[in-house]
Amino acid sequence: MGKDPDSWSPTLRRYHKALWSRELPSGQVFTLMDDVPKRYLSHDSHLGSFALSSDSVIPTYLGWKRMGPIVSRAPFWKTQKIQRECYTIGGMMIWPSTTVPGAGTINGMRGLNLKIADRFDLTLECVRRHYSGDESPLSAVIDANAEFFQLFCDFGGFVDFFLLQDLVDPDMQKVRFMTCFNGFSRTGLPDTLEAYKSYLDNARTFVNARNRRIAALEITV
Template sequence: SEIDITFDFRSDTPGYYTSNTDPDALSPTLRRYHKCLWSKPLPSGDFFELVDTTPGVYLHHRSHLGEFRLTSDTVIPSFRKEARIAPFIAQEPDELAKFNALGYTIGGMMLFPGNGIGNKMTINGSRGCHGKIKDRFDLTVECIRRHYRGDQSPLSDVLDRYADFFDLFGDFHGYVEFFLLQDLLTEDRNTVRFMAPFEDFRTSPLPASFEAYSTYRKRATEFIEARNRRILHFALGTAANTPQVGVVRRNDNETAEEQ
């Protein structure tokens, strides 16, 4: 089915503009896009079919690989509810509206396991609540990279709880390529392109100045736009023509120097 990379999932979420309901749960277009994009072969060759007909489950997979109950997560925060960030946003209020609209396109969306294990937090909940992550997607992906290496991170416990999900993708590169996250990595594919200076989780994930927030928003915008293009290429069946990691074609006449 057709994927519109400009579609704002708030627009078909019942009650969003009156009672602030959640597009991750209630946008029918978002659910359809997730089902369409991520029902595909895993690195192992096994087909990862997602169904939306299991009562009470957003998207469901059950096979010899195991059972997975997945939910959507809007992964690029604007931090508009953070008191520390509000003064920065107030300096450029029009930019917030643009950033939020882009953040609610498919390039700003992910699937994670949504079933609780042992009355503990899910990945979505943990990455939102952890003071070292604060919903930052680049920091989340760095934690996932470390999970695959067997290294510690602020999200080690929760990622370990859902190890069976991450095992589906074989390794970090398999995970990145499955969910079309290549544009969040450097050209060598081994390092996360952080949206703000990274000091090994020792500092606050919140941008500390107007300049830092502007840089964060710019890098986050570039990532969502690049991932949207990658998703469109994939959806059109032209994944082979997708630009190399970290290389974004500005227009049809401009080609990457190094492929």
């Protein structure tokens, strides 16, 4: 009770291992192992050596003090319900977990950089910009993990591999943001009650859609 499922849930780790041990755009298989000491998940082959961790990517901001004045005005029962839905596998990702000196980890910097504020849509925009050669608030840590992102060839390959199609336009050129996008000019936190409600509704829609894509794979865990 009360433990972070990203670190402590063996069921979540089995799901990640089963889901993401799959064929890369290159045709090679990204096989994940869960028996390497001090690694949550691991891949070692001629493709590279990667230590990976789980990350719940859809925050509802219930525990964020700076969001308190807005969150407190939203129906608590609804926010809690959405939070439970977002803690399903559709709201989870894996990222490289090795700390890069001067850059940190992707998981950590997503939360520490307030221009991202832990939001997955904003993180995905940073990933898109990496593939197109543009700068973003996460450029340092994403560039430090370039070998991982090279596995997927391009942004479309990354989106298809991780079943993120419902968070991008059909041509995979633009991210579908969960609130109005400000171009990283200010904080990524929803700044009004209306923006917060819109964010929650869009986050819920994405997670449920991704859960359906995952279920359609019919993978045995």
